[in-house]
Amino acid sequence: MSPVHYVALSVILFVIGGVGVLVRRNAIVVFMCIELMLNACNLAFVAFASLHGNLDGQVIAFFVMVVAAAEVVVGLAILMAIYRARRSASVDDANLLKY
């Protein structure tokens, strides 16, 4: 089994996620793009695990999912708080912490 296709898909998904994080202003979309990047990594982990025939990559994929879920809980809570305070979900509006 060749991992090329899996890795190529993983790279495409990662780049889409990365570009989304950089260019989008809506915090929800940025979040989703981060999830996309995490899942692109998961895909690569699983593909290589299958290639090498051991379970390390798959275990790590589960870890990533758990961490991502926890992160989403905290992140969405912050997002809700910001939205209530400023009536906006744009990440550029939340720029008070600067020089």
Next chain:
Amino acid sequence: MTTLTGTALADVARAQALTTVPATGALKLSWLLLALPLFGAVVLLVGGRRTDRWGHLLGCVLPVGAFVYGVIAFFTLLGDTSREQDQHLYTYILVGHFQANVSLLIDPLSICFVLLITGVGSLIIIYSVGYMAHDPGRRRFFGYLNLFVASMLLLVLADNYLVLYVGWEGVGLASYLLIGFWQDRNSAAVAAKKAFVVNRIGDAGLTLAIFLMFSEFGTVSFSGVFHQVPAGGNGVATALGFLLLLGACGKSAQVPLQSWLLDAMEGPTPVSALIHAATMVTAGVYLLVRSNAILAVSEDARIAIAVVGTVTLLFGGIIASAKDDIKKSLAGSTMSQIGYMTLGAGLGPEGYVFAIALLLAHGFYKAGLFLGAGSVIHAMDDEQNMRKFGGLARFLPITQVTFGLAYLAIIGIPPFSGFFAKDPIIEGDFTEHGTGGWILGICALIGAGLTAFYMTRMMLMTWYGKRRWAADAHPHESPAVMTWPMVILAIGSVGAGGFLIINDRLTKFLAPVVGVPPVSHGFLSTAGIVTLVLALAGVALGWVMYGRVPVPEVAPHGNPLVVAARKDLYGDTFNESVLMRPGQWGTRLSVYFDNRGVDGLVNSLAALIGGTSGRWRRLQTGFVRSYALSMFFGAAVLVALLLAVRL
């Protein structure tokens, strides 16, 4: 008298220094000498206005009490077998092997000074009751005078250099307070400060001398130092001699530290009489004579002392000849007379006794002259310019007679005091220090002529000739409380010198402390006759210039020497241009270096860091996406580097 060499004398002095015994009998109470005036000073200065009404009386009674005790101590000492008695009061410092005691040394030399200080001091303090009668600060004045008397007595009674130094500084403080007594006058405040600062330079010399004694001999007591100094070698003794000379120069207004004395005349006249003529300014001479065991080892130090004295006696005489202010002229004269004493101290055993004799005689006649001048100033409504006097003899007869007797004493007419005391010093010059001694002797002779000239000038300008008074002047004789001290001082001026010198009374009395002069002086020796002739020539010159022709009310231009003498022979100009200005430049330079150099470096470093961080701060935009981009970029660089290393 047998001729003794210098080393033999040192041996004698050392042997006698060892014979100091603990005080017995009446001398056990010698602490009273210090306690009485100190008590007065404390009561008057701490008591404040409550003591205003009777403060001056207390201020008189206590020094007189000290004088009475001094007389008792003197006769006790005369009748005692041991002439050097030490009264231990308490131990001041005790560290390891080093011990400094507060002990009072009562020996012939210190008792001479005790009698001078308390005797002449009491007379001047009594005189002050009249002189300061209308001054609102009279109580404070008497407090300071008592403080001075206590400090001066501590100075002369100390049995080691450390306690002597305490008294030395105490009289400096009292002098400062009294010169600046009229604090509202700017000139008085400046003069007081000047006296203090110039004295500090001399004090530094004495301090270093004490340090040197401690490091070389491990002791600062007179007996300890004098015992060890012959073994310490010539170098140490010379260094000590020069440092002590520096100290003496400051306190006794000798060249090059003479400039403060003329300005010190800003103080009330009794202060000038007591501190800046009779007692404090002679402390330098006391220090040198007391340290005779050190000077005995070092001939170089003795020569330096003699030269300083000679230069000063001419310096002071020239200044005194040109000043129109009666007190400043007397101040110049004081410098000159102390120059003679310093010269005497520089002659070694030949001169110590006569330096002290002149010092005691000078205490009488110069105090008499100053009190007379004070009486005139009092009568003329605080006028001090002699060109505004003239023809006063009829109006102040008692003052005139006492002043006249002191005048005859200072110019050295026999049989008055100055003749007996000064001539042996002049004569001694020609026998000591070889050819150089002849130069010193000729200078001292010229000084004697100068003395006669300026004193004659002062007499003629003040007492005789036409009246040149201010329009509203009503001169009157001073009250009895002022004239009696002058009368007593005049008696001293007449008799003191003869009493001390005839039959070698003072020589025999002081022999345990300063040794005996190698040759006995007859009266009217060659030098004595020449001195007398020169003095008469000075009187004649004075009469030709100020008696035969009327004295102009406005000072004429005068020749360059007169102009220079009016400006204190450019002493202040010299200090200003050589010491003060370079000092100011130095401070300005270091301030500039500090501001521009040290501060500049630190400030520019801080500005560099501040400016750079100010620019870098702009990187923190607050936009999440820019942070994300930098993270991506960083991660990409890391990956690229890892790949590059791997390949």
